[in-house]
Amino acid sequence: MPLKSVNIPPDSAIMLHRSGCILFALWEELLRIRRLAIKTCCQDDIHDLRVASRRLRAVLDLFEPIEQTGQIEEIKKTIRNLTCKLGGLRNTDEAITFFRSHMKNYSHTENRLAIKLGKQRDREIKQISGALKRFDHQRIDKQIREMVALMNGNPAVYSNRFSLLAYFSDASIRMYLPIQHALAASVRPECHETRHELRIAIKKWRYFFEIISQVIERDYTPVLETLKAYQSVLGSMNDMIEFTKLVHKLKLSTSERNAAIAILKAENAA
Numbered sequence: 001m002p003l004k005s006v007n008i009p010p011d012s013a014i015m016l017h018r019s020g021c022i023l024f025a026l027w028e029e030l031l032r033i034r035r036l037a038i039k040t041c042c043q044d045d046i047h048d049l050r051v052a053s054r055r056l057r058a059v060l061d062l063f064e065p066i067e068q069t070g071q072i073e074e075i076k077k078t079i080r081n082l083t084c085k086l087g088g089l090r091n092t093d094e095a096i097t098f099f100r101s102h103m104k105n106y107s108h109t110e111n112r113l114a115i116k117l118g119k120q121r122d123r124e125i126k127q128i129s130g131a132l133k134r135f136d137h138q139r140i141d142k143q144i145r146e147m148v149a150l151m152n153g154n155p156a157v158y159s160n161r162f163s164l165l166a167y168f169s170d171a172s173i174r175m176y177l178p179i180q181h182a183l184a185a186s187v188r189p190e191c192h193e194t195r196h197e198l199r200i201a202i203k204k205w206r207y208f209f210e211i212i213s214q215v216i217e218r219d220y221t222p223v224l225e226t227l228k229a230y231q232s233v234l235g236s237m238n239d240m241i242e243f244t245k246l247v248h249k250l251k252l253s254t255s256e257r258n259a260a261i262a263i264l265k266a267e268n269a270a
Contacts, residue, residue, distance in 0.1 A: 009216055015164050018215045019063055020151035026056045027144050030079075031137060038132050041125045043093040050086040053079050058207035062171060066151060071143045078140060085131045089124040092117055095243045102263050109256045116250045168212055175205045189269075192241055199234035202227050240268040 010018075030052040037045040057079050064072045096117050103110040178201040185194045206227040209220040247260045 009165055012164055015215050016066065016151045019059075019066065020148040022211060022214055023056075023059050023063060023151070024144065024148045026052070026059055027141070030056055031141075034132055034135065034137070038129065041129060043090075043097075046086055046089050046093070046128070050083055050090055053083040053086070054203075055207055055210075057083070058204060059211055062208065062211060063151070065167070071147065075140055075143055078136070082131070082135060085128055089121065089128055091239070091242045091246065092121045092124060094239055095246050096121070098239070098243060098267075099260065099263075102267065103260070109252075109259045112252060112256055113247075113250070113260060116252070117246070120246075120250075165216070168216075172205070172208060172212075175201070175208055179205065192238075195234055196238055196241070199231060199238055202231050202234065206231060237268055240264045 009015075030049070033045060033049045033052050037049045057076055060072050060076050060079070096114065099110055099113045099117075103113070179198060182194050182198040182201065185191045186198045188194075206224060209224055209227070212218070213220045213224075244261060244264050247257055247264070250257075252260070
């Protein structure tokens with residue numbers, strides 16, 4: 001009877017080297033998209049930059065116990081600030097697209113919303129453009145290069161070949177626990193905050209599997225597709241909440257605001 005082949009995990013030196021490569025590749029991708037966003041400020045580039053910043057934060061979170069320079073917390077804070085600055089414009093762009101496609105029977109309200117949101121977008125672009133230009137990428141680039149060099153040249157950080165695997169397993173369990181805790185309450189219509197927390201937890205777990213699949217060369221495609229589907233649905237529901245906040249901030253008549261809110265409530269229920 002033939003023996004089944006055993007998929008032996010890579011040793012610590014290889015996993016650390018791959019981890020460093022992933023970190024540097026994500027940093028380079030963020031820089032590339034930042035350059036595009038400065039030139040265009042288009043919706044897709046802003047969205048891609050926001051996603052790139054979150055993926056970089058995910059890999060920094062995961063590898064923080066491995067990193068030896070003590071600089072990750074400072075880098076994460078800078079990247080987190082960048083992510084937050086991009087969030088407003090993303091929500092405004094998505095709101096413009098949503099109302100354009102859902103308010104064809106309310107042409108006057110649609111035009112009013114488009115004008116108000118367009119002016120808000122112009123203000124946000126101006127703020128983001130300044131933030132992107134002020135972003136201290138040279139300092140962070142030096143710090144990340146130092147981290148990658150240590151990860152590539154210090155395999156003794158984990159002498160046991162399975163200790164990194166144990167760490168990754170523990171990290172996965174810790175990331176799943178918030179999902180488990182939020183699942184029951186998330187189906188209740190009024191639990192908007194719980195669904196928001198569930199979406200964030202699913203997104204973090206998805207980023208984890210994206211990273212780990214490269215480190216240990218495992219195919220997590222089915223898991224990633226499932227998590228992406230849940231994240232997409234929860235993201236759309238969260239958009240309705242964010243769009244509602246936007247509508248309340250805009251100077252609209254009572255009838256215009258009520259028409260917009262009614263459509264948002266209907267879409268959220270669906």
